[in-house]
Amino acid sequence: MSYVLEPEVAGGWGPGTDADASVHPPVVRRLVYQFEDWLGDDLLETFPCFVVTERLARAIQASRLTGFALEPVATTISDKFVERNPRHALPDFHLLRVHGKGRDGDFRIGKDHRLVVSDAAFELLGGFSLKHCLVEKVAPDGE
16 A cells, blocks of 8 residues: 655745756655644645655664665744744654655656655654645555
8 A cells, every 4th residue: 555645834045046947747856844743743735845844764774675865954933933933843854855756666646746665665754744735545546
């Protein structure tokens, strides 16, 4: 089985993001994730990028999972974030670059550009907060 994930969207492209939006999906060369709010999930999204907390990045890196690369990501906070979370400090985050395609890789991008993970990846993710992530269990050919 595989799982299609639609993570929490806590913000979006911030100033300094370098992307080519003339193609679909956009090609993001450098992401600056600007937080509008954060409900605490360890996996976040801003199309077409996925962002993970430092603690989840360490766990993924230490695993034998495939289909991804991790890199530090710059983050900023909006005025709305400050209003909603006046005393909240954010952890460090990493960009989860997903390069698995089709059935190759524990992390891959489905035909509809959503994140698809294997049973093994989903098991690892289960040890982290995904309270606001929509999860759909699908057969591998149903992606």
